[in-house]
Amino acid sequence: MKCTKKNCYVDMGIGCEMGEPDPCDCKYAVKDVIQFIKDQGIETAKLTLEVVPVQEIEIPDNKSGATYSFSRDSLKRMVKSVDEINGFGGIGMAKLINQSVDGDYLDLEQSITDWESIYG
Known part of the structure; x- marks a missing residue:
């Protein structure tokens, strides 16, 4: 069973199947694309x-x-987002540009969200 709080496979009624204090230390843990890049x-x-x-x-x-487990498409999107934000000189500049440009011309919302999910 997959623990929705810690993103790992555990028996929800007992805790970590391996007896680890933190279920994410469990060998059954599945890490996503964001954790892979982090x-x-x-x-x-x-x-x-x-x-x-x-x-x-x-x-x-x-x-x-x-185990890291994710789709190639999700990895591709995250890499593209990071490259796009870095291409603008970082998250601060990308946010500034995104606020000052009409959304029909340039939309950085997804890239900003992706970048922040990795780097905070």
């Missing part, structure tokens, strides 16, 4: 897009024993 960095994400041709990507996290 943990591995944007350059690794770009490299993954170059070398992994499949649509559904699963990569073991050797450090924690968990």
Whole structure:
């Protein structure tokens, strides 16, 4: 069963199947694309897009024993968003530009949301 609070597989009535104090330390944890980029960095994400041709990507996290699991499309979108925000000189400048430009011309909302979900 997947824990909706911690994004890992646990028995909701008992806690972590492995007895870990934090269910995300569980070897059954499934990490998403955002956590992959946070943990591995944007350059690794770009490299993954170059070398992994499949649509559904699963990569073991050797450090924690968990697995990163996400779609190629979601990784592609997140990388594009980060590149777009960085291309404007960072999140502050992108927000400023987004507020001052008509939405029909330039819409950075999704890229800003994606960038903030990774870097806060």
